[in-house]
Amino acid sequence: MLKTGQVKKMASFGKFIKTEREKREWTQTEFGTKIGINTSAISRIENGSQKFSRSKLKELSSLFGMELQQITDLFFADKFAREAFKYKCSESVFAVAEDTANYYRNTKVKQGKLEL
């Protein structure tokens, strides 16, 4: 089912961070120092009441020694899921999104209209 490089099923981005941090036996404070965020923020991020900053994805991937692509996908999958939930999208929203994404891939890209 999983293709190479594809992301394994994961609960949420916060849980992902927590799991990886604990694997490395870092406290929230240690991890926070490495990535440049204070302890309370780390706690909130892991528990889902604060978002991880998009601009720190690169640092996170090198800190965890993982592919940026994998981190990115996980990050956005979580972002989209939360948003869909928050704004009461129907279950089909991601299927529609995939169609729309294909539309953008097929038209915009070829025309060089990358300005989204």
Added chain:
Amino acid sequence: MLKTGQVKKMASFGKFIKTEREKREWTQTEFGTKIGINTSAISRIENGSQKFSRSKLKELSSLFGMELQQITDLFFADKFAREAFKYKCSESVFAVAEDTANYYRNTKVKQGKLEL
């Protein structure tokens, strides 16, 4: 394939608005007046260089006489697709998002932890 109430395949939210506006034979200015946005913004929205404001989805649904759910799904599907494209998510991101969304549905909701 399409369930009742499900959104028909659509190119982009901008094109959707343009199509529906033209069906009703409204100029961008007329439409803008009805929804409360000026002409330039309508133009940019239809052409995809500006986002339609989330806070106006309700007005849009009544203006077009369509279900809010349908409009909402279309709006967010487009939003997600653009974002995924912009930040170079892999093609599997929406599949992952769907898993994550299920995770949130099964845990957060039951616990009343609706604060996303």
Added chain:
DNA sequence: TTTGACTTGACCTGTTTTTAGCAAATGTAA
């Protein structure tokens, strides 16, 4: 009970992103 790790609330601030108005420019059809 002391200590370290973690959680949470309230509040504040700087930054980035996005919106949308105006005016000018560009179609476009009669």
Added chain:
DNA sequence: TTACATTTGCTAAAAACAGGTCAAGTCAAA
């Protein structure tokens, strides 16, 4: 040319977001 529709550059204002501080908690293990 005239008239109307649409598009676009510039810009101020608004909204969203990230992260910080500080203080007050909980919790588990030594």
